[in-house]
Amino acid sequence: MANNRTDLMQGTLELLILKTLARESMHGYGIVQRIHEHVDDLLKVEDGSLYPALYRMQERGWVTSQWGTSENNRRAKYYKLTRKGRKQLDAECANWNRISRAINRVLQTT
């Protein structure tokens, strides 16, 4: 099973994070759990890779963070999508659709 898992393409993790945060603010563990649920072992996502991506996204102003209390009463950092992040999500979704359409077209013709 592990051999069937594909490495994430460059920049895709950010798209997954943006999409996950579009519904509600979450802490890092919650984000990665949600991603694992959805990709269902098809993609290889190392939990640790999430944090540098989140920090870079915060630097770019796509997300903000705030310390809060988690469901198990521990201090946790919650991330929330900003307006700029929502625009970025729309742009990245459109870009992803364009790329996948283009690749599909090539695969169907050759």
Next chain:
Amino acid sequence: MASAFARVLNSLSRKDIERDVDEELDFHIGLLQQEYIRLGMTPEQAINATEERFGDIRRVRKECVDISKRQRPTVLLLKLMFALIFLLGVMVAVFSPETHVDRVGHLLMTIGALSYFLVYSRNFNPSFFTPKSLLLKSAALRKSTPKNINNDQRSPVERLLSDD
């Protein structure tokens, strides 16, 4: 001089950045380990499984600390201040009517440029300005830390970092 300067910088930002990053990673790793133990693994197995799923924690921690430091308002303010000192030096050197005032301009330019470089290079290599005594102390602590996780008071991040 450099170490005194570094101490001022450290007191402004480094410790609380590292503490925040550690706390955040600690939360994640702790939950992962609990989850594995809940699924029936021994603590030892849970640590190994967590390491495998999380990836290289040293690299993650370093990247997060480096990115956080870039966005730190105190670091940005210091950079701005040293850039202004440099510019002031240039202005004094260019517009000074006399030689001794001109020297003050050069002095300001040197101070501004060197200080800016110190702040800049510190962002690339956090341990560059860490006093040697602190590095030795942390190495000694690491050596003396028990590897047995039973009765272990260390946080999950500390455990992963020290179990080489």
